[in-house]
Amino acid sequence: MRIKYDVHIATLKERPLELGKIVSGSILGLGGGLVILAGGWIFTIATCLVAYQATQEFYGFVTSKGISAGMEPPPPLVSALTSLMCICLSVWTYASNGRSTAALAVSSFALLSLQLLMVNKLKFSQLASSVFGLFYCGYLPSFWIKLRVLSAPAINSTALHGWPVLFGGISHWTVGLIATFMAVACTIAADTGAYAFGKTLGRTQLISISPKKTVEGAIGGLMCSTLVALAFWRFLRWPAQAGVAVGLALLIFLASLCGDLIESVMKRDAGLKDAGDLIPGHGGLLDRFDSYIFTGAIVYFILKFVTPLFGL
Structure with a gap:
């Protein structure tokens, strides 16, 4: 009876932390979307x-x-x-x-x-x-x-024609805007998929730097990132080819994973669990944005130099 009581108390104590994490994550997501749009x-x-x-x-x-x-x-x-x-x-x-x-x-x-x-x-x-x-x-x-x-006009997607007044017209939807949204969405999907698959199916350790990361979680993160990229290709007609969308999803997933692991190395050497306590339930800003550190550079490089080289 005592064990059940202790477990119940522990669960109650964890609920405010989970609620704070959800609220702060939602505020970050909404605010980030508005900032990208602006x-x-x-x-x-x-x-x-x-x-x-x-x-x-x-x-x-x-x-x-x-x-x-x-x-x-x-x-x-x-x-x-x-x-x-x-x-x-x-x-x-x-x-x-x-x-x-x-x-x-x-x-x-x-x-x-x-x-x-x-x-x-x-x-x-x-x-x-x-x-x-x-x-x-x-x-x-x-x-x-x-x-x-990046100011090049995006593919003229019929999905965007319903939003001309509220969101600045079709001309507002440049490659830079859609690519930024896609990079962020794929990173979120990669992080969420890796966490969900790793927590439910994870058995095989991926790398010793971060013992909680599993091969199953990595596969789940890659799958989710790819699905989001293909959704952008399917509904917004960007990128123009499905193969480019899949390639970007793979690179975004790898960038987010490496960014996470590099911060893990710094935290391990520093002897710290979190980079800070700025964001309730998430730790410091680097704990939340480590997955994004390399992503912007990689997506920019691909769009600016690689895809034009191959006429994509």
Whole structure:
């Protein structure tokens, strides 16, 4: 009787956490959809906020006892400037219509030079962590802006003709808008499918970095990502070929998985369960957005350079 009572109390305690997770996840999803639809400076400001919070949590890893015991973290001033430069990278990417590579080089030079001047016994770990933070938290998120500003008109889908007034007309539905929606939707599907299949059918461990990830979960995530991509092809007529949709779904799934695993490595070395407590039920922002870190860059690269090369 005592065991049943304890289980009942534990279940009641878990319900508020689950409810908070559902509510916060729904708010994030709705807000994210509206931000993607708006585009422009609204999308850019949202990316800046993500970049800022990501750098705060990244340096939380770097300065944790687990990591700082093995390597010296950068000075607080460098951490603060990294946050500022990550924000500036997003602003520059939008203002320059997608040009951010040179800005990354200049920002890296500034961070490294500053440490040469202000740190007496400079360590390689300080240089490496500051540049990686700039790349991981600033440069990679800026690719979502590059993707969103792609201005080529989307395939003229009959599914969009019913929404001309409310959503800005058919001309508003550019490749950048639909591709961003598809990348986000496929990432959500991959994460959800991997969790659901892994929890119900998971038996075979996928990788030692994250013991809870299973082969069955990965297969489920890939299937869900593919179904979502094919739904975009079928109902919105984008991409134009089903094969391209399947290829994008596969790459998005791999990008989301790798992003998740890389953050797992950082959390493991830092000795932390979560990157933070910003989002109720989800942990820190990186715990929620780690799957998106590489996705924008990969989808942008495929659409900008690979599909035109093959006339797709």
